[in-house]
Amino acid sequence: MAPTAACGEKQTGFTLDQARHQAEISLERLGQVGAFYGMSDEVLAETRTLLRTEEHPAGASSTGRAIMARRFTSSCAEAWNC
Numbered sequence: 854m855a856p857t858a859a860c861g862e863k864q865t866g867f868t869l870d871q872a873r874h875q876a877e878i879s880l881e882r883l884g885q886v887g888a889f890y891g892m893s894d895e896v897l898a899e900t901r902t903l904l905r906t907e908e909h910p911a912g913a914s915s916t917g918r919a920i921m922a923r924r925f926t927s928s929c930a931e932a933w934n935c
Contacts, residue, residue: 865882866878866879866881866882866883866885867879867882874906874908875906876906877901878901878904880894880897880898880901883897883900883901884897
């Protein structure tokens with residue numbers, strides 16, 4: 854498969870709404886994700902409502918560790934009214 858075809862295949866099933874800063878995934882595509890493979894459409898539909906879009910400034914780290922650190926800092930600030 855050509856590299857551009859593989860890239861297009863990975864993006865299939867996602868829709869982006871730039872005006873609302875929101876991304877969505879189709880039930881079919883979500884069902885292809887390993888953790889959700891084989892689940893019923895009912896479970897996938899419910900799962901899809903739990904997913905959230907995150908935005909990160911250009912150049913910001915978006916690794917799991919950096920994201921968790923930001924969330925932790927943000928949660929602590931809320932808890933302590935900082």
